[in-house]
Amino acid sequence: MYEKPILQVKHLQKQFGEGCPHCFDKESVYLEKNYCTVCGTVHAVRDVSFDLYPGEVLGIVGESGSGKSTMLQGLYFDSSMTSGAVYINQSELTGQNVLSLSSQQKRYIRNYIYGMVYQNPVDGLKMKFSSIGNIAEKMIAAGNRNVSNIEKRSKELLENVHIPLRRMKEEPQYFSGGMQQRVQIAKALSNNPPILFLDEVTTGLDLSVQASVLDLIKQIQRELHISMVVVSHDLAVIRMLADRSIVMLNGEVIENGLTDQILEDPQHEYTQQLVYSLL
Amino acid sequence: MGYVAVKGGTEAIEASLDRLKYDRLKEAEVVEINTVLATMRHLVDQVMSEASLYAPFLAALAIKQARGSMEEAVFLLRAHRSTLPRHYYSETVDTEDMFVERRVSASFKDIPGGQLLGSTNDYAHRLLDFDLVKESKEENQNWLRTYHERMKADHPDKDLQFFPKVVDYLRAEGLFERYPLDDTPPNDITKESIQFPTGRSERLQVLTRGQTGAVTSLGYASLRGYGQVHPTIGEVRVGSVPIHVQHPYEEDSEQDDSFYIGDVQLTEVESFVPVTVKNNNQKEELEFEIGYGISFGQNETKAIAMSILDQCLQKPHGEFPTHDEEFVLLHIDSVESTGFISHLKLPHYVTFQSELDSVRQVKKGGESNDS
Amino acid sequence: MIAKPHFAFFDEGSKKEIRRATLKAVAIPGYQVPFASREMPIARGWGTGGLQLTLSLIGRNDVLKVIDQGADESVNAVSIKKLVQHTTGVSVTEKTQEADIIQSRHRIPEKALKEDQILVLQVPNPEPLRKVDAREYMTKRMHAEDDYSGAWLLLFEQIMKFGRMSTGASHPVYVNGRYVMTPSPIPRFDNPKMHQSKGLILLGAGREKKIFAVPPYTSVESLAFDDYPFTVESFEGKACKLCGSTDVFLDEIIDPDTGERTHQCNDTSYCMEQLNSEEKVEVENSYV
Numbered sequence: 045m046y047e048k049p050i051l052q053v054k055h056l057q058k059q060f061g062e063g064c065p066h067c068f069d070k071e072s073v074y075l076e077k078n079y080c081t082v083c084g085t086v087h088a089v090r091d092v093s094f095d096l097y098p099g100e101v102l103g104i105v106g107e108s109g110s111g112k113s114t115m116l117q118g119l120y121f122d123s124s125m126t127s128g129a130v131y132i133n134q135s136e137l138t139g140q141n142v143l144s145l146s147s148q149q150k151r152y153i154r155n156y157i158y159g160m161v162y163q164n165p166v167d168g169l170k171m172k173f174s175s176i177g178n179i180a181e182k183m184i185a186a187g188n189r190n191v192s193n194i195e196k197r198s199k200e201l202l203e204n205v206h207i208p209l210r211r212m213k214e215e216p217q218y219f220s221g222g223m224q225q226r227v228q229i230a231k232a233l234s235n236n237p238p239i240l241f242l243d244e245v246t247t248g249l250d251l252s253v254q255a256s257v258l259d260l261i262k263q264i265q266r267e268l269h270i271s272m273v274v275v276s277h278d279l280a281v282i283r284m285l286a287d288r289s290i291v292m293l294n295g296e297v298i299e300n301g302l303t304d305q306i307l308e309d310p311q312h313e314y315t316q317q318l319v320y321s322l323l
Numbered sequence: 324m325g326y327v328a329v330k331g332g333t334e335a336i337e338a339s340l341d342r343l344k345y346d347r348l349k350e351a352e353v354v355e356i357n358t359v360l361a362t363m364r365h366l367v368d369q370v371m372s373e374a375s376l377y378a379p380f381l382a383a384l385a386i387k388q389a390r391g392s393m394e395e396a397v398f399l400l401r402a403h404r405s406t407l408p409r410h411y412y413s414e415t416v417d418t419e420d421m422f423v424e425r426r427v428s429a430s431f432k433d434i435p436g437g438q439l440l441g442s443t444n445d446y447a448h449r450l451l452d453f454d455l456v457k458e459s460k461e462e463n464q465n466w467l468r469t470y471h472e473r474m475k476a477d478h479p480d481k482d483l484q485f486f487p488k489v490v491d492y493l494r495a496e497g498l499f500e501r502y503p504l505d506d507t508p509p510n511d512i513t514k515e516s517i518q519f520p521t522g523r524s525e526r527l528q529v530l531t532r533g534q535t536g537a538v539t540s541l542g543y544a545s546l547r548g549y550g551q552v553h554p555t556i557g558e559v560r561v562g563s564v565p566i567h568v569q570h571p572y573e574e575d576s577e578q579d580d581s582f583y584i585g586d587v588q589l590t591e592v593e594s595f596v597p598v599t600v601k602n603n604n605q606k607e608e609l610e611f612e613i614g615y616g617i618s619f620g621q622n623e624t625k626a627i628a629m630s631i632l633d634q635c636l637q638k639p640h641g642e643f644p645t646h647d648e649e650f651v652l653l654h655i656d657s658v659e660s661t662g663f664i665s666h667l668k669l670p671h672y673v674t675f676q677s678e679l680d681s682v683r684q685v686k687k688g689g690e691s692n693d694s
Numbered sequence: 695m696i697a698k699p700h701f702a703f704f705d706e707g708s709k710k711e712i713r714r715a716t717l718k719a720v721a722i723p724g725y726q727v728p729f730a731s732r733e734m735p736i737a738r739g740w741g742t743g744g745l746q747l748t749l750s751l752i753g754r755n756d757v758l759k760v761i762d763q764g765a766d767e768s769v770n771a772v773s774i775k776k777l778v779q780h781t782t783g784v785s786v787t788e789k790t791q792e793a794d795i796i797q798s799r800h801r802i803p804e805k806a807l808k809e810d811q812i813l814v815l816q817v818p819n820p821e822p823l824r825k826v827d828a829r830e831y832m833t834k835r836m837h838a839e840d841d842y843s844g845a846w847l848l849l850f851e852q853i854m855k856f857g858r859m860s861t862g863a864s865h866p867v868y869v870n871g872r873y874v875m876t877p878s879p880i881p882r883f884d885n886p887k888m889h890q891s892k893g894l895i896l897l898g899a900g901r902e903k904k905i906f907a908v909p910p911y912t913s914v915e916s917l918a919f920d921d922y923p924f925t926v927e928s929f930e931g932k933a934c935k936l937c938g939s940t941d942v943f944l945d946e947i948i949d950p951d952t953g954e955r956t957h958q959c960n961d962t963s964y965c966m967e968q969l970n971s972e973e974k975v976e977v978e979n980s981y982v
Contacts, residue, residue: 331767332765332766332767332768332771333767333772335769336769336772336776398733398737401733402733402734402735404733405703405704405732405733405734406699406700406703406704406705408707512730514711514730515730516730516731516903518728519829519830519831519834520831649828649829649830649831653830658733658737658738659901661737661738662737662739662740662742662901663739663818663901665737665739665740666739666818669740669762669770670762670763670768670770671763671800672763672945673763673764673800673863673880673943673945674800674862674863674864674881675862676881676927676943676946676960677862677863677882677927678862678863679862679946680927681860681862682860684858684860684928685856685857685858685860688856688858
């Protein structure tokens with residue numbers, strides 16, 4: 045794989061609290077998981093680095109509290125990171141740590157380069173706007189001022205995610221959880237973003253609904269070759285979607301490699317536990 | 324077309340103003356300003372507090388002119404305030420110097436200096452007193468005479484008494500954090516419109532000017548559950564404090580050289596609100612924070628409610644509107660809320676015509692789509 | 695105790711403060727400048743923003759015109775005029791072209807502004823993004839970051855729901871290609887009058903404590919999609935029953951007895967002038 049990564053994440057760090065000499069060292073005896081018993085600082089994300097290659101699906105798996113969602117929120121600029129750098133391989137952004145850009149530039153990236161599907165549809169959708177309006181929002185934000193054009197693209201997307209067009213003017217607040225999630229996916233895809241983030245998108249859905257949403261994501265990946273970062277606590281989801289995976293625990297990366305490899309021969313004790321519970 | 328006839332606005336207004344005057348005069352009774360001042364003190368206090376202008380005589384005049392309408396009286400006084408040049412800020416007022424008329428604490432039975440019930444409706448049974456229908460001045464005089472004599476007998480010329488603050492007592496015990504004195508001059512919200520997020524000085528100004536009913540309702544809402552502040556009243560004190568200003572040209576003059584310009588009566592409330600804080604070892608501890616309420620005149624309910632809202636706004640909390648500074652601060656002003664509500668009485672027929680056009684066009688479009 | 699009112703109500707310090715905010719507003723077209731709005735002798739919501747602008751600007755020799763909903767004789771217009779006259783002694787006019795300052799609520803006069811005229815508009819809700827977010831802190835950020843997708847989305851939703859933009863009055867505008875601004879609740883019919891106006895247009899919101907401006911010869915564009923253009927109120931096939939004008943904003947009048955619907959110029963002074971000139975023509979013609 046000699047291709048250049050489309051997204052490079054370097055030494056991401058997120059802590060809640062000031063930190064103290066007792067907890068700067070990862071192996072410190074004062075750390076209880078990622079919590080410093082001396083100063084009370086929570087090290088939610090510790091020195092996380094990874095690359096995402098074009099067209100690849102990268103899985104990030106870990107228990108709740110492992111820092112994976114916090115990290116994703118940081119990547120999508122929903123919350124600020126304490127330190128670290130993120131590079132996007134797009135000509136206009138070459139060499140720039142996007143975490144340090146102005147909020148206007150970050151908005152540009154969210155509108156043109158990133159797509160995001162949140163675990164909770166409330167975070168990603170305007171529940172009181174029509175579904176088509178929700179999908180249109182990103183296109184409008186990206187400067188599209190042609191209604192029929194926006195409408196056409198929205199309809200395509202809705203069909204892609206299997207939402208009947210007769211319901212496109214309804215508000216997502218009246219939709220089931222699975223449908224809301226599909227509207228979110230359609231919205232995230234509206235501007236053909238090269239990078240898509242998926243945060244626990246099937247958590248809380250019925251099994252059959254989970255399956256259909258996962259199918260949809262696979263189909264999108266096959267057809268559109270979008271690079272994706274899929275965050276989940278569920279190894280089954282990761283197994284189904286991700287080519288490569290990262291395992292996170294207490295804010296750190298404890299294992300990474302091809303998903304199949306990790307599943308067959310887990311190295312870390314925690315990963316072993318995780319894999320055996322899957323069998 | 325009714326009252327927005329193209330012609331006749333001038334005549335209509337003149338006639339309406341005459342009618343207004345007629346209504347005030349028609350019963351042939353004249354209420355003296357002094358009568359209002361002497362017998363309607365709570366009304367005067369409320370008007371001064373909401374108008375944020377301490378001028379009992381002008382407030383009484385406003386009440387007379389407004390025929391008892393609170394919103395109107397406050398409005399009159401506020402508009403008058405706009406015309407007054409403001410040259411000085413007073414020296415900081417220390418309420419410990421208050422000449423206390425009433426002071427209670429709900430936190431301690433035994434507070435240094437003791438509780439002083441003073442004059443309050445709190446323990447008066449709310450039964451209509453039909454004796455007031457026919458009051459005789461003479462009887463009142465007699466009552467007053469005996470009262471004075473009794474007072475003299477009970478308290479033979481005691482020294483003037485000043486009361487230490489309850490909160491100082493608790494501070495000495497380490498139950499309150501000691502903050503360094505912050506002498507940052509407050510932002511005067513009447514000279515610069517407030518910007519969000521606000522500072523505490525701005526919040527306190529808006530709250531103390533707030534409409535009594537609005538401040539009370541929101542404070543109550545927080546107390547009842549739409550908020551997270553349920554305080555214990557450390558101290559309510561009512562009394563007068565002296566106001567001093569510095570010499571206008573000698574900026575460095577000593578405090579002692581400042582000029583006494585008069586007294587204002589205030590209600591001050593310090594509420595104790597338990598909060599969890601982390602100590603140096605990041606262990607959670609309970610501590611008290613102070614919710615602060617202050618008002619011109621005797622306005623105890625408002626001042627208490629203000630102290631609740633002060634604490635609410637110190638601790639923003641997404642779930643509750645009472646903790647949302649824009650929600651609270653932008654909606655409690657009497658002049659603003661009553662003005663905007665009442666503006667709905669103005670003709671809106673251009674805007675309505677415009678909406679009507681939109682509705683018609685939408686309907687037309689709908690029909691052609693269906694056909 | 696008896697106070698003589700100062701010229702134009704305010705003390706000079708207050709006027710200067712308001713004028714400073716006004717200058718800033720002119721310098722940044724369409725940007726809402728916060729100012730320390732004073733309590734006025736008329737109620738908040740009844741034109742105190744406009745009134746403060748007028749009073750801070752007016753000089754002894756200025757001629758003032760005040761209209762409300764297009765009419766000079768509407769009660770609130772009369773009330774405002776009375777207050778300004780009472781505190782300044784300036785002369786007032788109903789003729790648009792004679793006025794130096796025109797204070798108006800909900801209308802821009804039919805007659806185009808001249809370079810030496812100032813139009814002062816009263817604004818109840820200055821924030822065009824208020825429906826996008828209720829919090830001032832958020833909407834201020836959106837303006838700062840040029841993030842107007844919310845405003846566009848509202849219009850898009852209308853098109854999806856109703857097949858067209860369904861705004862009534864106060865259809866939002868882009869000023870100088872940068873700030874989205876409410877034109878105040880003027881009918882859409884009046885929006886184009888702001889574009890490249892020869893006269894200065896000032897907008898004042900007293901209760902919300904904001905001043906903003908459209909300087910002369912500034913581009914003002916109503917928000918619209920490429921394929922759903924902005925449209926003004928339609929008075930197709932209708933004319934003023936008094937003066938016969940067709941290219942003006944018309945009031946709809948329903949006869950309470952017959953139920954018959956007729957139309958009449960909303961701008962009363964314009965109508966009057968049309969009538970007068972017709973008469974003049976008739977008179978002149980009869981002498982020929």
